[in-house]
Amino acid sequence: MVSNTKEVKDLDFDVTRSADEERKLAFKDEVCIGCGICEKVCPVEAIELGDVGAIVRTEADEAKICVDENKCVLCGMCSVGCPVDALEFTIDGESIKNMDVYPQYLSSAEIDDETCIYCKACEAACPREAITIARELPEREKLVTGEIEIDKDTCIYCGVCEEMCPADAITMDSKIPTSADPSVASDINVDTDKCVYCLICKKSCPVDAIMAACRTCSYGEYDLDPADAEIKGSSFIDDDLCVRCGWCEEICPVDAAKVKKPFKGEIIVDQDKCSTCGACVDICPCDVYSFPQPDESGQIVDKVFKDETYCIYCGACENVCPVDAIEVKRTDVDYTPTKSKSWKNKMESLKT
């Protein structure tokens, strides 16, 4: 028995058909970068790319692509062509990403936890907010050594040390003096977990009531264990959001991040045609484009700046540019081999 079921849900949609095997195409609008490769590879012209520029820039409640379920033959080419896995195609519940007969892009991004020093530069730079770095900092008291004591008989409880202490280690219990107890404070204490033995309190005390010494330089190698200074952590890349742009690899100071991109190519920007509308800056999933600032007034700079180090050659910028000032050339597509000639031709057709 052959039965067809179709279902279309808000922005994300599913197209399902059941025959001998159940084939299902699911779309994640949040992951979609609006590159339009799916539209180009679809053999039956079932996919239409929306007005991506306006949708992204005005945060319109509209899906970036539209699939005509009556045309879709559920072949899965769009899913294989999608460079960011926004289209997932499954046969009997299993993703074709796991099937060797279908070609796959050769692309990856990983952070080596052995090398990573958890500086979080990649987390800050990632244009897709796909990276999370969790780190556990050392305890401050284990990195310093010294002695401190307040002579409470000499102390006049002026509060100068409490106000000066950069580590907030000194607390004075202030009170209002009464005739029965004419003192301004009931107690003063140093929290040695917080104290870094900087000796500012000692130097600023007007009555020399503080005895303190820092041992870090002279006895640090005996008092302190270097293992206590180690920063522990772990890194996580959200594979759904990652577009393999290479920002993490470029910004990492210790070469812990490695990115393999699926495409090679070139971007050509016609600075004369550009009218600085900023559509490319807003649409680019990799933050390749920015507006350059002149160093001094009167200096003429390029209208729009690009750094191809971060480019994945998806072509989204070329699609949205209203004045055709951008040309994206794909010279190389890296994918796993397939026996099917038509699939191979389709993958090769991505080269321009």
Add this chain to the structure above:
Amino acid sequence: MELKVEQDNCLGCGVCVVACPINVSISPEVAGGHGSKTEEVIMMVENGVIKLFSPNKCTKCGTCQLFCPTDAIWLE
């Protein structure tokens, strides 16, 4: 998506006219803040309010909507 205007909201500031990248390519003087010399452009200020002349030329980049201070022009 379609380009729409609401003349009741428009203050006639003309920011959309000079921001529109298509307008600039049709009538370059608008990039310098001047009014367009031709009615071939997508939109112009006429009698103090915005008016669409050639909305079919719009490529839906959303620039006018981003710059309009009064939500008088948008894509829907």
